[in-house]
Amino acid sequence: MEEKLRNIFATALDIPAEKVVDDLEFNSIPEWDSIGHLALIAALDEAFGIMMETEDVIDLSSFKKAKEILAKYGVEA
Amino acid sequence: MLLEGKIAWVTGASRGIGKAIAIELAAQGAELVLAARSEEHLAETAEQIRAKTGREPFLLGYDVADLSGIKQAFVHFQGKYKQLDILVNNAGVMEDALLPMVTQAQFQNTMNVNVQAAIFHMQYAARLMMRKKSGSIINISSIMGQVGNAGQVVYAASKAAVVGATRSASKELAPLNIRVNAVAPGFIETDLTNQLSSQKYAEKVNGIKMGRVGTAEEVAKVVLFLSSDWSSYVTGQVIGVDGGMIV
Numbered sequence: 001m002e003e004k005l006r007n008i009f010a011t012a013l014d015i016p017a018e019k020v021v022d023d024l025e026f027n028s029i030p031e032w033d034s035i036g037h038l039a040l041i042a043a044l045d046e047a048f049g050i051m052m053e054t055e056d057v058i059d060l061s062s063f064k065k066a067k068e069i070l071a072k073y074g075v076e077a
Numbered sequence: 078m079l080l081e082g083k084i085a086w087v088t089g090a091s092r093g094i095g096k097a098i099a100i101e102l103a104a105q106g107a108e109l110v111l112a113a114r115s116e117e118h119l120a121e122t123a124e125q126i127r128a129k130t131g132r133e134p135f136l137l138g139y140d141v142a143d144l145s146g147i148k149q150a151f152v153h154f155q156g157k158y159k160q161l162d163i164l165v166n167n168a169g170v171m172e173d174a175l176l177p178m179v180t181q182a183q184f185q186n187t188m189n190v191n192v193q194a195a196i197f198h199m200q201y202a203a204r205l206m207m208r209k210k211s212g213s214i215i216n217i218s219s220i221m222g223q224v225g226n227a228g229q230v231v232y233a234a235s236k237a238a239v240v241g242a243t244r245s246a247s248k249e250l251a252p253l254n255i256r257v258n259a260v261a262p263g264f265i266e267t268d269l270t271n272q273l274s275s276q277k278y279a280e281k282v283n284g285i286k287m288g289r290v291g292t293a294e295e296v297a298k299v300v301l302f303l304s305s306d307w308s309s310y311v312t313g314q315v316i317g318v319d320g321g322m323i324v
Contacts, residue, residue, distance in 0.1 A: 035252050042207030046159075051152050051201070 001076055002067070004047070009063060012036070012043035022064040048075045078106030079305040084161055086110040086154070088141055088198065089168030091118035093267040094217065097293035098165055098300045099134070100125055105301060107163065109134040110154060112141070141168045141194035142186065151201040161205040163304045166195040166239075167217045173228040184231050191235035192242065199246050203255055212255040215303045216243045217296075220263040220319045236261075240315050247313035256312040258303045263319025265291045286321030 009024070010017040013031040026032055032040070041057050044050070044066070050073045052060075060066050070076075085102045089095035091113035103109045103126040111119045111126075116138035123134050135157065139146035154161070170190045172183050195216050206212030221229050222236030240259055247257035264270065264281050270290065273281070282290060296318045302308050303316070317323065 034249070038203065038253065039207055042204045045155075045204055046208050049155070051148065051155055051204075053148075054200070 005067065005070070005075075006063075008043050008047050009040065009066070012040040020063055023062065025062040026060075044070070048073065050075070078104075079301065079307070080163070081106035083107045083163055083304075084110065084158055085163035085165065085304065086112065086161060086198075086202065087165040087167060088112040088194070090122050092122075094262065094265060094293045094296050095165070095167040096122045096125075097297040098167060100129065101294065101297035101301050102163065102165075102304060103130050103132065103134065105305070107304070108132065110137060110158075110161075111135070112137045112139065112150065112168070114138065114140055141198070142189040144193070144197055147194065147197050147201065151205075155205070160209055161202055162209075162212055164198060164202040164206075164212070164214045165217070165300055165304070166198050166215070168194060169217065169235075171229070171232050174231065175228050176230050179231055187231045187235050188238075191232075192238045195239055196242055196246075199242070199257070203246075203250055203253075206250075206255045207253055210254045212250075213304050213308070214246070214250075214255065214257045215300050216257070216259045217300075218243070218259045218261045218315060220261050220317060220322055223261060223315075223317075224323055243315065244313050251312055256303075256308070258308070258312060259315040260296060260299050260303070261315050261317045261319070262296045263291060263317065263322040265293060265296060265318075267293060284322060285319070286324055289320065291318060291320055 006017050006020045009020040013036050015031050056069045060069050085107040087095055087099045090099040090111040099109055099111055099122050111122055111134045113119050116136045119136045126134050137150045139150045170187055199214055216239050218239040219236040221233040222240055225233045243257050243259040299316055299318050
């Protein structure tokens with residue numbers, strides 16, 4: 001599942017999968033800006049059939065954090 | 078047809094301008110998602126769409142002033158559809174009160190329905206539109222948001238806020254190919270205007286350069302334009318449908 005999540009990040013942010021590590025954070029690379037964030041949230045919603053709470057959208061600030069937040073929606077990475 | 082294969086969500090679709098918009102978009106091939114306070118209120122609009130197009134609209138009954146209701150509606154929608162192409166934020170309230178009589182309850186209700194609901198519908202809709210990197214959002218403002226009116230301090234403020242939200246959202250979403258525009262109707266024949274006294278009605282018409290009130294269908298045609306690819310390079314605009322009221 002972590003691999004699937006990594007690939008979603010890579011596709012949504014248009015970066016190589018190798019760059020998607022736990023430390024990857026919002027605004028730490030040009031691709032993960034506010035527009036990239038919206039693309040990422042849309043991709044996660046679609047891939048897992050969920051609709052994240054706004055608080056979680058704000059809180060989703062790193063790859064590591066994404067795994068924690070998605071676990072709340074029953075997505076285990 | 079202009080909107081073949083498109084899915085359009087219209088709030089406040091049970092009557093007046095919202096109903097006319099829903100019917101117009103459906104007639105142009107869109108699959109309609111109709112929203113109102115309850116599904117029962119949507120029966121007439123749904124029936125007219127069925128009769129005109131043979132297609133069954135998807136009905137959503139929820140209170141737009143309730144944020145959890147909006148979210149649940151989008152979750153429900155997402156269970157059935159994978160994309161959203163058009164959002165029309167039409168639901169609105171108009172409670173007149175002169176400045177000394179404005180209450181906090183009236184202010185909050187108006188802002189919740191006219192502003193907050195529009196913003197949060199845009200938020201969720203943008204997430205769905207992102208999937209195809211394409212979409213059109215149309216917010217229904219009012220001429221009163223631009224010129225103001227005695228007795229409508231709160232209503233006019235809310236409709237001006239809709240313009241600000243439209244322009245800001247258009248800037249954020251343009252890179253994602255999601256267009257956001259507003260329509261500002263003037264004096265339009267609806268159940269509300271029909272309640273005016275004949276003297277008040279005549280006064281209103283006197284202020285219109287074209288010398289007549291507009292129809293909900295005339296507003297719907299402009300929404301159709303903004304919904305379709307005919308307006309593919311139009312975003313962040315406020316289009317008046319007012320017969321020259323503020324020329």
